[in-house]
Amino acid sequence: MSFIKPSFRHPSAPTNALGLTTQAYEGGISTLCAGCGHDSISASIMQAVWALNIPPHRVAKMSGIGCSSKSPNYFLNKAHGFNSVHGRMPSVTTGANVANRDLLYIGVSGDGDTASIGMGQFAHVIRRNLNMTYIVENNGCYGLTKGQDSATADEGHKSKKGKINPFESIDLVALALELGATFVARSFSGDKDQLVPLLQAAMSHKGFALLDVVSPCVTFNNHPGSTKSYDYTREHVQAGSVVDFVPMEQEITLDQIKGSTQEVALHNGDSVRLSKLNDNYDPTDRVNAIKVLHKHKSEDKLLTGLIYLEPESDNFHDILNLPETPLSQLRENTLCPGSAALSAINTGLK
């Protein structure tokens, strides 16, 4: 338990377009271990939602089970949250999302929650292109059950107990690309400068956005030999298209952006500015993204940044041909056909 409210209050307490300070976006006191990567991600989420000028109560925080899945408790207290069951956040979010298209859906999951028990739902929520931000707080282990290797633990990685992981890891970014995700990014809990704009872009994307965030487990997976430790990650991170999120109104410039830039429009009129390592990298080319990803992996580099973006795609609301009014707001007059229609049906059944 860190006892530190992951807050980021500035002395001058700046307000967003809604006139809210970041304080309005805070959550409960974290009960995670002091130094847990997940807490940093929570802080970045607050920052991103604040900066996007989204009223906190218009967000739905969805999660499964795990340390990571607890973390929605620690941001956006004014938003409803649903800490469901292990590995099933995607289905609950799908139902919620279809019910009310007007909220912003932030799903927080762990690598255990997603890549093991939740693999099926992960694949299918991608396939449906559900309009949500899916954050995997990826520590390569099962934090809450005391540190077993997860399916994203790298081959050859050494667990705290000294066992070598014999299995090839599942790369959720590559998998999401293969499954047709329309927004795929990776980041590191320790790199807020990259994470916050990526989160903003993901939340603005009208469709499924995966954010795989390496988030060291200080208690069980932060030792030498671990390939998901702070040190290892810092050393192996290769920032790919570093991202800056540009709201329609106002352009933010970040010093971190290196190389040439390219602006990609998002569905809501905003755009992301990509800073690419080399000019050939086109984040809208899926097959190339897969290739580059594999190349980095083979060189033992962890590619972070916005890896793929398909700005125009039908999301699940489009596919379902849903009305603008959220289904949850339709009332008897719209929903119930009444007795006259029933008489006609009776007649047809004679």
Added chain:
Amino acid sequence: MSFIKPSFRHPSAPTNALGLTTQAYEGGISTLCAGCGHDSISASIMQAVWALNIPPHRVAKMSGIGCSSKSPNYFLNKAHGFNSVHGRMPSVTTGANVANRDLLYIGVSGDGDTASIGMGQFAHVIRRNLNMTYIVENNGCYGLTKGQDSATADEGHKSKKGKINPFESIDLVALALELGATFVARSFSGDKDQLVPLLQAAMSHKGFALLDVVSPCVTFNNHPGSTKSYDYTREHVQAGSVVDFVPMEQEITLDQIKGSTQEVALHNGDSVRLSKLNDNYDPTDRVNAIKVLHKHKSEDKLLTGLIYLEPESDNFHDILNLPETPLSQLRENTLCPGSAALSAINTGLK
């Protein structure tokens, strides 16, 4: 119900090295629809096992639920089979396989069974590199429940009821490649010449072998507009590395092999001979295989053949450091440490 025993008895009834005719490899009368692709695959499986000189009772036939999953009933009557529950064939096979490494494990699944409810187990059996042949009898629909679209139904495909599928299909071959499968192939139920050697190669591979076989459902998914019909498949098939399986003793030459050939060694000393469409295609290059696959897809071509092979890899038995003797054959003397060891344990607990 076809009433036709999918048999392939030759007038001269050739025998294999065990002195068995193909009759010894037959199964029960099929209750599938006449013309169902699955029955052709059953026939090819019999042929392959026969040709590999495997005694029928040394095979274990594993399946989930579906028309496809019923089909192990219709080949190899002398082998035990396990028609388990929907989508869970991989776990049952994993348990069985770990228990007795000496049998040949043929898993038969459907696209519903694998790509929907079974997605998680599919991913994880690949990750474990279980020594098995995993056949997906892929008809793009749920045959047994009367033809609903499955997750492998192509985007834009039209169902028998006339609905257009709005979802991108899951390509199990691409997915398996991404998940690290060590043998990945695709074929077509109607192309026995290609399917039989691929099956033989898959069965000889010491590790996980995926064979995604397009297998039209004549009843629900064989109409114009379907992208898994006989006609559509025949038109769109692009045979990639056509395969010939070469047992150690004897080399079979197949006329169908076109282009230049390359021989790839299999773990058991046998080898597969690849016939490639162009000289650059190296079936042992995973990233390239993914690329080629996507390229064919974007050109609306269905790549069949042996798409990827990693001849040397640790399979699950190696990873688990299992003895040569199957676990199921170990007896009390090996398994039970006895009272002396227990006394020592008691002492340690005082």
Added chain:
Amino acid sequence: MSPISTPPLMNKKVNDFVVKFANVNGSGSASANSMFAKAIFRMGIPVSPRNIFPSNIQGAPTWYEVRICEQGYLGRRAGKVELMVSVNPQSMADDVNEVCEGGYFFYDNTYPLDFKLIRDDINYIGLPLTQIVNATFNDPRRRQLFKNIIYVGSLSYLIGIEFSALESIVADTFKAKPKLIEPNVSALQLGFDEAKKAFNEPLPIQLERRNKNDGKIMLEGNAACGLGAVYGGATVCAWYPITPSTSVAEGFEKYANKLRKDPETGKNNFAIIQAEDELSAIGMVIGSNWNGARSFTATSGPGVSLMQEFLGLAYFAEVPAVLIDVQRAGPSTGMPTRTQQSDLLISAYASHGDTKQVCLFPATPKECFELTADAFDIAERLQTPVIMLTDLDLGMNEHICDDLEWDDSREFDRGKVLSAEDLDNMDRFGRYLDIDGDGIPNRTIPGTHAEKGAFFTRGTSRDEYAIYTEKGEAYQRNMERLLVKWKTAPEYLPKPEITNRAASSSSSGNGIGVIHYGTSMAATHEALDQMSADGVAVNDLRVLAFPFSDEVKAFIDQHDQIFVVEQNRDAQMKTLLVNELEVAPRDLQSVLEFNGDPISATQIREGIENNLKTDSVVKSA
């Protein structure tokens, strides 16, 4: 007509016999069969058709058993049939044996009958169906399809189906494709004429017009559930295909497409999601309901097993959900195309830990419609899953029932959902606070209010304000409140239906009572009416909901001997009665039938009569 000796003659039977069709599945017989039953329905005669189909897609034997019953008993009639219409060579041997003494075996005599199939106690009536279709049609598919229509035409002659009734059905069926009307009517006529030519007189089993079906319709239970969901305000249906529940989602889709598309925008005021499996389907349902949209799923036994974890979450976190379980014969994959009532325990006590779930038991398509609509009110009022247990017999067969009704003044009961205004006007919101003493707390929907009412829904223990706690007292208070809610529940649930046949209670005792539920109704009523007619009065109570209301306990207390009729092996309803009402198990005797066929009056009557304690018998009035 019998090839060997003269079989016994059958007495004339009007409107009281069984006709069974032996077909090959996938051969297109379904529509001809249903035309047959529908025509009888239109003649005003009670009729109950049942499909008996295999768990495979094409080529296997399939039967269609149609009971015609003047008195209106719609349960399965056990025993042999008066007329077998045999069009499947594969099952002929069995089919011949199904005919009652003196009964009729109608077959295609294009090919000679195997002599092994000859019984000398039944009548064989052959028509060269194959020959007729081959002579009439060129296209093999037409030959196949029209063969079925032709034998319906022949039956029209043989047992007196009004030809006009058949014609009206053809006209209705092909309203959208009028070109098909004429060929179908011709085929019927052809069959009629050929039969008339071949047999100089109709059979002694005959249909005669009545007016018993006024104010009635004929409908499958599953379609009725789908329609009920439309009327009940369901907007999200998440499902995974499984026999025999698939047609619930299909029914919802059909009616929603018709009744719920926005006429202006063409948008769907509903969403149907074919999930990747049942875990996902129920997860979606819970997510939608949590977020304020009425949502349901339909499945069968294996799906209910897979939904256990989520059902426990919904119970404990108090999220509404509606689940329709169309039961089939278990355990495991069991007999997926046979009926049973064997998912009671897994539903009533779904999930690990201490849980109790609300269940509903409809018996007719009309009740499927009504209880499905009600289920959404109940789920929201009680903030808990509602599991409706129907079965294959009810769900996948057409049943006659009263016209569906809807009260236009009816409003959805959303339960204790707080509006933004409510929140403004109250102190601290306590999600799990029992303010009204009924165990039901207030609930908020995400997005309602900028400052108040948000909380973290979870499956872990928390206090009245939804704050996480591991304090035993808080946990216990919550679990006890859930029991208070459980006691409140019957208030919102349909009451049992009681039929008293006994004269008002005699001094010697209060006689015999029978408890039943769901599709055992028709057969139970038939059995008890028969017994009553024979002088033994038996009352019955039909359970419509779990938890039980007081009337159930009172009924048990009021009778000396109680039988519980169920279509399962392990007497699962009895277990619930005993467990929840603290009734002594030996006071409840079971009448069980679980071989996959719908239960029949004969079985029930036997089950009761073989176990009657003479001192509890009360004569009927």
Added chain:
Amino acid sequence: MSPISTPPLMNKKVNDFVVKFANVNGSGSASANSMFAKAIFRMGIPVSPRNIFPSNIQGAPTWYEVRICEQGYLGRRAGKVELMVSVNPQSMADDVNEVCEGGYFFYDNTYPLDFKLIRDDINYIGLPLTQIVNATFNDPRRRQLFKNIIYVGSLSYLIGIEFSALESIVADTFKAKPKLIEPNVSALQLGFDEAKKAFNEPLPIQLERRNKNDGKIMLEGNAACGLGAVYGGATVCAWYPITPSTSVAEGFEKYANKLRKDPETGKNNFAIIQAEDELSAIGMVIGSNWNGARSFTATSGPGVSLMQEFLGLAYFAEVPAVLIDVQRAGPSTGMPTRTQQSDLLISAYASHGDTKQVCLFPATPKECFELTADAFDIAERLQTPVIMLTDLDLGMNEHICDDLEWDDSREFDRGKVLSAEDLDNMDRFGRYLDIDGDGIPNRTIPGTHAEKGAFFTRGTSRDEYAIYTEKGEAYQRNMERLLVKWKTAPEYLPKPEITNRAASSSSSGNGIGVIHYGTSMAATHEALDQMSADGVAVNDLRVLAFPFSDEVKAFIDQHDQIFVVEQNRDAQMKTLLVNELEVAPRDLQSVLEFNGDPISATQIREGIENNLKTDSVVKSA
């Protein structure tokens, strides 16, 4: 020592009190705590320590409650504690209130105590622990770790733990790292000396050496299960992490690595598979057992919910499987680090359709060991899943029990498995044929015979020869045979344990009987012994297995009043008793405790005494 007034004096208590440690989790207190308990164990005094830990990893309050009880009662003692060792500022306010009148509150007085924490009826004993460690160690981690060791040293002085017992434990613990022995002993000594310096005399609660632990060990239930699986011949363990069952797989791994590695080849004569979820874990277990290897899994409630579909398959297809359910407080995620006995119904009637599953209920680590080993024999003998229901209290705490024993002549009972020779010597093999009349058919393992014995295992209906059928009679025969098997089962299951405290039956009645199971044993015995001592004789029966053997019914029949002690809300064992034995529910009165704490004798005694019917009381002999 109390800062304000003089608190009441406590009478001297020898070997009969409770010490509770309030720690922060993740702070390394666990090993110091267990050293404390172990030392008392080595002094020959009965002791029962219990961890009370949160469902999180680091920084939250955690307690270690150690009951010392001369008489040997190892259940939780309810009520306040004699000595609280407070090293967690976070929970201090609550911890102070947990001390009994006149009791002691031991704390780190480096910083002054908040005056709000001062009660005038207890004694405060402070030692400047932080100051001491800061003065002694430089490394912050060492400071943290040794703080715990130091207070154990202080307690050694204060309540009379033999220093040599502590030393022996340090020596054993660091056998492999001898360098660590000296610093640990020094830290203990430091604590001892500082306490001696600060307090002129030890506390009135004192430990005195006894010899009650001869022939006994101290072990966690989960480790015992793991060891039992090694002895029972399990070769495949497939599991998915979940509290509180994880240490079962870890125990198996530890012992298998030690006892099952081939000394020559270094190969593992076992396989441990961390599955991707519980569905997969149980699927693997079923696959292995089907293929002839003994295999098991361990999980907790949510896992059992997820395993339902597979459990139904194994029941119906008759595949052995062993499942260890370490129960925690449900429903849903519930209180994952609290104990409960609430998965009985979901286990006993697991899965949809008519199913009945064999369950075992161990009460001690020794029984965990034995029943796990037995479970494999039972599962193979009966060809069905065996679900062992233990709980968090038993599984994750060290308990004193008798030395483990193993009979070297024991052979695995593989049940009716046919060899190739058997097959050669028989006619047609019928997988589901009841040859012996016990409902248990013959079984073959894949690969056994080239020509005979192969069949298709499936969850669908089939006949005696494993041929698929949809015939109702064949299905029914099979389901009825499964009931015959169910009747056979108790023969192979452990018998209940009966303790008679009443003098031989009096004429006025047969008195009171108590039924309990699993970890309610210790508290039940304690309560009944107390009552007996006070003149009210109560017999008890401990259930070890489901289905019940005749002794259970006889016990119920022999007593006038029966109480059933359970750690759940809904009286789930009572439901099973009523349902399976046809006992009247009102004849069984429940004593329920379900707040997540292990049940105590006080609660049981109250539960019984408040409901005693005076005419069923029999005086103790």
